[in-house]
Amino acid sequence: MNSFAFHNPTKIIFGEGTVSRLGKEASAYGSKALLVYGGGSIKRTGLHDKVLAQLQEHGIEVFELPGIEPNPRLSTVRKGIDICRENDIPFVLAVGGGSVLDASKAIALGVPYEGSVWDFYEHKATAKAALPLGTVLTLSATGSEMNSASVITNWEERRKLGYLSPLAFPRFSILDPTLTYTVPRDQTAYGAVDMMTHVFEQYFNHTKDTPLQERLCESILKTIVENAPVAQENPNDYAARANLMLCGTYALNGGMISVGMDQDWASHDIEHELSAVYDIAHGAGLSIVYPNWMKYVYRERLDRFAQFAVRVWDIDPSGKTEEELALAGIQATRDFFRSLGAPSTLTEVGIGEDRIEEMAAKSVSFGPLGHFKKLGQEDVAAIYRLSL
Template sequence: MQNFEYYNRTKIIFGKGTEKQAGDETAKYAKRVLLHHSGGHAAKSGILDSVKDSLKKAGVSWVELDGVKPNPRLSKVYEGIEIVKKEKLEFILAVGGGSVIDSAKAIAIGALYDGDVWDFYDHKKTATLALPVATVLTIPAAGSESSVSSVITNEKGPWKQSVDEECIRPVFSILNPEFTYSLPPYQTACGVADMLAHIMERYFTKEPHVELTDELCEGAMRTIIRNARKVFSGGEKDYDARAEIMWAGSIAHNNLLSTGRIGDWASHVIEHELSAVYDIAHGAGLSIVFPAWIKYNLKGDVMRFARFAKKVWGVDGSFYDPEQAALEGIFRLKNFFRSIGLPVSFADAKLGTDRINEMAKRAVKFGPVGNFKKLDAGDVEAIYRIAAE
């Protein structure tokens, strides 16, 4: 097990009606804030109105910025930075899912920087200061509500890059599972794939003696899968199933499951090129990439993949050959994704294959990716080719 430091400052406020606390919690930090959202689900469902009512009661005023899109755009971040600086705002409240939260985090670091905020995402600068950010989560998926991560798409590339710094971790996050009842099934499915991928990135490690976090990872994945099946078999308003999924999404990416481990993270980099080039939903891209990544790396540690098949997918002892068991695990992973309406190949998502070589080169812009196995452009291209089969 690796040495580690674990710290998470995000105050989680979880459960029914908790959005009513948004105003009082925000008032602890500022009286004038940027209220950031997409203008979509949060607005149409009435969630945004509830948050505004809470802010009013607490004496908090706001300047509103909507229009965040999936794979959040740098142009919207620039717009937010300009507003924050002009209005001298000191706090950002994000109401939405991972795209809104990631956009808010980018605005938070850009507002305290005189240069181009893209410098942080292009790895030219390191972010150490940010305005405080808080969230009212409406879509469980990215885990951004309690993570140090933000991913932004620069339309000029298009490039999709990330920042991972403690200064952008939210100070509080409100999670009401009832908000997820009205989500379109596809958004729920993409969220499930995203949180499973966050766990798998950590789970597939070469680090020995990580028994506790192995068990935690496996238990979290089984919980997500079991409760997703409940939701997709008629339990759209099953509060308990929705609550398990929402909480698992936060646990998946708040770094608790990373302790003592060295995760991989190649699949996320590889997927970022798919969603940058084709604007596919991140979760749908991951459901295409991850099974292909496992197949490509199978012989790198076949026993770990066989354990994944057994512990997460219930592959039983009739598979005496570890490689056969591991392949069955991939088969069951893909079948699960299909069962909740997600693509598992380029063809399923109607993606072309003509830009595979280009995407592979872009994925390794900053050098080889991954830790389970260091992948160069040729390796990444091979994974895309498997995903295209």
Template sequence: MENFVFQNGTKILFGKDEEHQTGIETAAYGKNVLLHFGGGSIKKSGLYDTVVASLKEQDANIVELGGVKPNPSIDLVREGVSLCREHNIDIILAVGGGSVIDSAKAIGIGAYHDGDAWDFFTGDAQVTDCLPIGVVLTIPAAGSETSGGSVITNEEGEYKRAVGHGTMRPAFAILNPVLTYTLPAYQTACGITDMSSHIFERYFTNEKNVDLTDRLCEATLKTIIQQAPLVLEDPENYAARAEIMWAGTIAHNDSLGVGRSEDWASHDIEHEVSGIYDIAHGAGLAIIFPAWMKYVYKHDVNRFAQFANRVWDVEIDLNDLEKTALEGIRKTEEFFSSIGMPVRLSEIDIDEKHFEEMAKKATDRGPLGGFVKLQDEDVKEIYQLAK
């Protein structure tokens, strides 16, 4: 096990009606609030009214910025930075899913930067501070409610890039599973895929003697696998929704990665797909992750066989570990397909046209991955396996 420092200061308020605490939690950071959200769903559901009423009970000065889309754009981030400076914003309140939260974080770091917020995502600037972020989560998926990372898209050049820093972790996050009842099945499935992928990125490690976190990863994955069909069958199953919502947070609050090297190649490879084609991140991961697994499993057949056995209950064939490993990969792909996810690029009408371009862009800052180092030719081969 590697040395590690673990600190996650996000306060979690979990359960029914906790969104009514939004005003009290926000007031601890100041009066001037940038209320950041996506489209009209929070207004249709009544959540917008609840949040605004809670803020006004604390005499908050509310500045609104809606319009966040999946794969949030740097253009809206720039608008948010200008609003923060103009209105002397004390805290950004993100009401929505990972895209809204990621956008809020980018605004939060941009408010402390004299240049363009995109500088952080190209590596031309380093994060030093971030405005406090509060969250009312509506989509369990990205885990951004307790993570220190943000992913933003720049339509100019079709780039999708990530940045992370401890100051970007939200100050508080409100998680009420009831708020997820109205999510479409496809969006729910995309979230399930995303949180599963966050665990995969940590599970496939070269670090030895990390059985405790192996077991924690496996337990979280098995919970997701068990609860996913229940949520899709009965969207108002509170118990199942609660399990999925908490699993999404655990998957990406860094506790599953302590003491172990991580990979993250699959996320970078997928970012190029959604950066160009603007598909849902979870759908892209359902396609890319099994392809990545097929490409790298021989690097550590034992770990893939363990994954197959402990997560998918595949009996280990001691005479043919490769067979066991491949069965685990097959079951992973089968699971994604069973919840309505695409598992081939062809299923979403993506051909080979941009494979070389995407592979070069994915590796333009160096090789990808911690489990196996991937160059542009490797990435292109993974796209081929995914087609």
């Protein structure tokens, strides 16, 4: 096990009806707020009215930035920064899923910074200050409600890059599972894929003597496998939605499940190029890429992949070699993603091989990807081709 330091300052407020605590929590950060949300589903469900009522009850003047895209655009982030600066707004409130939360983090980081917020994502600058951020989560997936990461798309340059800053942890996050009842079947699938691959990125490593962390990862994976199909078949099943919401939060919150372990993240970088160029859903891209990354690298540590097959997918090890178990676990992962309705190939989502070399080159612009197996441009291109 590696040495580590772990700190997570986000206050989680979990359970049905917890939106009623929003006004009190937000009032600690000033008398104005920028309300950031997506395509309008929070208006159709009535959540927008509840949020406004809470803020107004506590004397908070609200400015709004709707229309955050599924792969949030740098241009929209800049609009939010301008609104905050022009109106001297001290607090950002994100109401939505991971894309809304990521855009809100970028806004919070960008307001105090004199240069372009894109400097952070290109690793040209380090954030020194940020506006406080609160969130109300409506989609279980990214873990952005309790982590310091955000991913933004520069659509003009077709680049999708992430940035981590300890200043970007939300001050509080309200997690009411009933707010995810209206999430459609495909988005439930993509959320499950996203949170599972977050765990994979931490689980597949070469660090020795980490039995607790490994079993924490495996328990989250098994809980997602048990609950995602239930949530798809019965969207109003509170237990299934609550378990998925907590899995998403625990899967990626700065290391709670993986302290002391190395991490990989190559597959996320590979997928970011896909959604930057083709604007596909992040979870859909991961459902295609990740099993093929597994197939490309599994021999780097057969024992971990065999363990994954037995502990997560309950594959009987009797009479099987480690390699046979590893391949069975990879196939079980692919089959589960497919059972949820997530795509398995790039062809299914209308993507061919014409831009593979371009995407592979961009993916390694900051250097080789991953840690489990270092991937260069040729490796990334090979994974894309496996995914066709």
